[in-house]
Amino acid sequence: xxxxxxxxxxxxxxxxxxxxxxxxxxxxxxxxxxxxxxxxxxxxxxxxxxxxxxxxxxxxxxxxxxxxxxxxxxxxxxxxxxxxxxxxxxxxxxxxxxxxxxxxxxxxxxxxxxxxxxxxxxxxxxxxxxxxxxxxxxxxxxxxxxxxxxxxxxxxxxxxxxxxxxxxxxxxxxxxxxxxxxxxxxxxxxxxxxxxxxxxxx
Amino acid sequence: xxxxxxxxxxxxxxxxxxxxxxxxxxxxxxxxxxxxxxxxxxxxxxxxxxxxxxxxxxxxxxxxxxxxxxxxxxxxxxxxxxxxxxxxxxxxxxxxxxxxxxxxxxxxxxxxxxxxxxxxxxxxxxxxxxxxxxxxxxxxxxxxxxxxxxxxxxxxxxxxxxxxxxxxxxxxxxxxxxxxxxxxxxxxxxxxxxxxxxxxxxxxxxxxxxxxxxxxxxx
Amino acid sequence: xxxxxxxxxxxxxxxxxxxxxxxxxxxxxxxxxxxxxxxxxxxxxxxxxxxxxxxxxxxxxxxxxxxxxxxxxxxxxxxxxxxxxxxxxxxxxxxxxxxxxxxxxxxxxxxxxxxxxxxxxxxxxxxxxxxxxxxxxxxxxxxxxxxxxxxxxxxxxxxxxxxxxxxxxxxxxxxxxxxxxx
Numbered sequence: 001x002x003x004x005x006x007x008x009x010x011x012x013x014x015x016x017x018x019x020x021x022x023x024x025x026x027x028x029x030x031x032x033x034x035x036x037x038x039x040x041x042x043x044x045x046x047x048x049x050x051x052x053x054x055x056x057x058x059x060x061x062x063x064x065x066x067x068x069x070x071x072x073x074x075x076x077x078x079x080x081x082x083x084x085x086x087x088x089x090x091x092x093x094x095x096x097x098x099x100x101x102x103x104x105x106x107x108x109x110x111x112x113x114x115x116x117x118x119x120x121x122x123x124x125x126x127x128x129x130x131x132x133x134x135x136x137x138x139x140x141x142x143x144x145x146x147x148x149x150x151x152x153x154x155x156x157x158x159x160x161x162x163x164x165x166x167x168x169x170x171x172x173x174x175x176x177x178x179x180x181x182x183x184x185x186x187x188x189x190x191x192x193x194x195x196x197x198x199x200x201x202x
Numbered sequence: 203x204x205x206x207x208x209x210x211x212x213x214x215x216x217x218x219x220x221x222x223x224x225x226x227x228x229x230x231x232x233x234x235x236x237x238x239x240x241x242x243x244x245x246x247x248x249x250x251x252x253x254x255x256x257x258x259x260x261x262x263x264x265x266x267x268x269x270x271x272x273x274x275x276x277x278x279x280x281x282x283x284x285x286x287x288x289x290x291x292x293x294x295x296x297x298x299x300x301x302x303x304x305x306x307x308x309x310x311x312x313x314x315x316x317x318x319x320x321x322x323x324x325x326x327x328x329x330x331x332x333x334x335x336x337x338x339x340x341x342x343x344x345x346x347x348x349x350x351x352x353x354x355x356x357x358x359x360x361x362x363x364x365x366x367x368x369x370x371x372x373x374x375x376x377x378x379x380x381x382x383x384x385x386x387x388x389x390x391x392x393x394x395x396x397x398x399x400x401x402x403x404x405x406x407x408x409x410x411x412x413x414x415x416x417x418x419x420x421x
Numbered sequence: 422x423x424x425x426x427x428x429x430x431x432x433x434x435x436x437x438x439x440x441x442x443x444x445x446x447x448x449x450x451x452x453x454x455x456x457x458x459x460x461x462x463x464x465x466x467x468x469x470x471x472x473x474x475x476x477x478x479x480x481x482x483x484x485x486x487x488x489x490x491x492x493x494x495x496x497x498x499x500x501x502x503x504x505x506x507x508x509x510x511x512x513x514x515x516x517x518x519x520x521x522x523x524x525x526x527x528x529x530x531x532x533x534x535x536x537x538x539x540x541x542x543x544x545x546x547x548x549x550x551x552x553x554x555x556x557x558x559x560x561x562x563x564x565x566x567x568x569x570x571x572x573x574x575x576x577x578x579x580x581x582x583x584x585x586x587x588x589x590x591x592x593x594x595x596x597x598x599x600x601x602x603x
Contacts, residue, residue, distance in 0.1 A: 004557065004593050012564075013585075031599045032592060035545045036564045041455050043461055045471060049449045051477040056442060070593065114413050115406040121302055131257045133416070135224070136263035140417045155412040162308065164260075174264060181376075182336075182343060183409060183513055184311050188266050189245040189258070194312075196336055198366045202404055343511045345554070379508065382501040384578025385542055 004028065021158075106157050113197040115156050117143060118179060122150030124169045131165025131192070133158050138168050160199050164192035212275065218343050221255055222342035229262035231273055236272045240279055249282045270355040281307045288316055292323035312339035318348040325356040333365045340372040354389055361397040374399040434491035437482070443603060445482050452495060455476075455566055456502050463506040465550055477501045493575065499566070500576045503558060510554050514533050548598035552591055559584050560591035 010016035011029050018026055108114070117129045127143040133156075134140045143152035164184065167175045176183065180193035217346035220228050221241040225234055244251045257278045285306035289298045302323075309319045314335070322334050338352055341351035351372075358371045371392060378388035392399060405413075428436070428447065431560045436444040453474065460470035481488070481501055547559055562568045562576060563584075570581045577584065 004596055007215045008596075009589050009592065010512060028596055028600070030360075032564075034541075035548075035595060035599060038542045038545055039462060039549070040458070040565045041542075043458055043467060043470075045457055045461075045467060047450065048453050048457070048471065048475045049446050051475050052482075053443070053446055055475070055479045056445060056482050064591065078213075085495050106415060108410065108413070114409055116405075116409060130263060132260070135228075136256070136259040138263060138317070155409050155414070157413045162332060178513065179510075180338065183512060185307075186260065186264075187277055188261060188264055188270060188582070190264075192260075196333075196366075196369065198369070198402070200410070345507045345511055376508070380480070382480065382487070382497065382504065384500065384504075387577045398460045 001175075008032075029195075059165055108157055108200045110201060111160050111199065112157055113160050115158050115163075115195050115197050117154045117156070117177070118163075119143065119152050119167050119177060120150055121145075121152055121167075121169050121175075122152075124152065126170055127140070127152040128168045128171075129154060129156075130168050131163050131167055131195075133163045133165070133197075138171065143167075158197045160197050162194055162196045164194055166190070186194045213416045221251065224255055225258055225262070229258050230268040233258070233268035233271050237275055240272075240275050244279060244282065247283070247285060247286075248297045248300070249279070250304050253282060253304055254278050278307075281310060284316075285310060287318040289321055289323060292320040293327070294323065299329055302329045302331060305330070305335050309333075309339055312336075312343070313341050314342055315348055318352045321349075321352050322355065325352075325359060330365075334359065337368040337414040340369070341375055344372075344376045344379060346375065346389065350385075350389055354393055357393055358396055360397075363397050363399075367397075367401065369398075370399050370401050371396070373402060429492075430494040431491040433483060434488065434494060437485055445478075445485075448481070448494070448498075449478055452498055456498060459499065459503055459561055459566050460506055462546070462549060462565065463503075463554070463557060464509060465546070469509065473505045474502055477505050493572075496568070496572050496575045499562065499568070499572075503562075503576055506558070507554055544598065544602055545595070548595050550595055551598075556587045556591040556594070559587035560595070563588045 004023055005028075006124040007016055007021055007178065008025055008028055011018050012032065018029060021029065079173060115133075119127060121127050124145075127145075128138055129141045129143060130136050130138050141154055141156055145152045162187070165177070166186075167177060169175055173191065176191050177193035182194035182196075183191045184194055186192045222238050225237055229237065237254075241251050241254055244254055253264055254275050257275050258271055261274055266274075282303055285303045286298055288306055288310075289302055290296055294302065297312065306323065309322075310316065318338065319335065322338055323331060326334055337358075337399050338348065338351045341354065342348045346354075352373065355368055355371060358368055363371060372396070375388045375392045378391050379385065383391065424511065430448075430451075433444050433447050437448075456474045456477070457467075457470050460473045461467050462595065464470050477498065481498055482533045488494060490497075549560070552560065558577065563570070568576065570584055573579075573584050574581050579587075
């Protein structure tokens with residue numbers, strides 16, 4: 001990248017009149033001004049107002065519903081309480097959230113956690129997640145589209161740790177997880193997503 | 203992260219014979235001798251072999267050509283060496299823990315500058331450092347300046363937060379960005395809140411009920 | 422109210438916070454064109470821009486009480502969108518742009534001019550994509566969205582000298598591309 005004559009910057013910053021420039025420098029300024037004019041043209045996009053207002057108008061759940069949702073979503077909170085009370089509280093929370101009533105779901109070990117994979121693949125016949133947690137073996141972790149709405153999910157028990165992965169759609173199309181916030185080059189010209197599996201018991 | 207440590211300790215003596223066994227049938231036959239040789243080199247240098255084997259398996263699964271797989275594994279070996287050297291520079295006594303080499307290699311792959319990684323290593327004299335590294339890398343991925351990101355995580359460590367709770371710190375900072383704060387404001391807000399950053403929710407009962415283990419590989 | 426009878430931003434914000442939810446539509450109509458253009462140029466995709474800006478507006482509505490200076494609503498909105506764009510780009514680096522936009526021309530039958538302008542725009546957009554997100558953002562905010570350096574500092578949280586340097590570097594990079602293709 002070449003540095004340009006500083007007077008070009010001064011003109012564009014309004015600190016110098018264009019007339020103070022030579023013809024050649026004025027041409028450079030004009031090129032940039034033309035480029036800006038092209039970029040500044042309004043885009044032919046429909047107004048967002050209906051969409052935004054519809055989202056805003058969506059009824060806020062009633063206080064009772066919000067409370068129910070809050071209770072149903074386990075969370076850990078830092079309290080300054082006497083140790084014996086915090087133990088009792090933790091025991092209750094653990095009972096309510098971690099010990100399934102009845103015998104649903106696998107026993108999750110101390111060094112295991114849960115990874116939830118979600119992807120939107122309308123029209124797909126199969127979706128698998130493949131990564132360093134299953135030796136990059138396609139077929140061992142299948143996602144399911146239970147509602148037939150194109151949204152595929154899998155919830156998997158894995159040892160705690162960090163893993164790279166991709167989705168494989170219809171057995172052949174490798175796709176990164178667009179919802180994952182961590183990406184890293186796979187050194188093969190694509191990007192893997194990274195998932196960090198935290199201990200389920202905390 | 204204990205499981206990674208366990209795997210890494212086992213990797214040395216068994217690596218030579220198990221690498222071939224794991225790669226055969228999964229990568230192009232032409233690549234196996236070169237890959238095996240790279241794994242042996244890693245064993246000889248006290249470096250973890252699992253990242254190399256995983257990279258090879260990945261290339262095989264993605265149907266990449268043999269030369270490209272070998273090149274990628276060679277690159278991975280180089281990354282592990284750089285990671286080992288960084289750990290020693292930052293104060294870890296040789297031989298460095300293979301699990302930590304993997305962690306630092308990952309941090310460098312996630313584009314954290316080496317000096318920043320060194321600072322985090324030095325701030326956490328005892329492993330494991332994986333959560334701290336990923337937390338700093340998460341912040342950098344959200345365009346926080348890596349040095350400032352490291353400052354925040356090191357401050358969190360100083361306030362007694364460890365392991366996965368450090369990931370909650372980076373999540374909290376990203377959340378403040380989403381709320382419209384600048385990067386500087388987000389860091390300041392989270393630092394002020396330490397150590398009381400919100401914890402990520404535990405898996406719900408229905409998620410636990412749905413969870414399945416991966417299907418076992420064919421014999 | 423100004424001389425045309427339009428409510429100021431501060432007045433609209435006060436109305437919304439006072440319970441007049443529908444008044445937020447005024448905010449959307451007032452700022453969506455600029456925010457969409459900015460987001461589209463940042464992300465290289467109109468669809469991604471529409472999503473980002475719509476989500477930003479909803480977030481702005483929900484956090485309107487934390488907009489400390491309603492007279493600087495515009496800056497606050499740009500900040501929310503800029504942060505959203507940067508998070509998006511951190512997850513998904515921009516891919517190449519396609520020749521899918523023809524800017525409006527005065528005479529729609531003059532297709533040769535339209536094609537030339539479309540090609541020029543594609544060239545400029547490609548050059549923009551090659552800039553780092555920080556330089557791209559600074560260039561767009563300064564030249565396309567017309568913010569002052571003070572306003573840009575409020576949007577990005579960066580110091581003015583840093584922003585000036587980014588704008589200068591962006592200009593140099595763009596000029597290089599434009600002059601190479603003459």
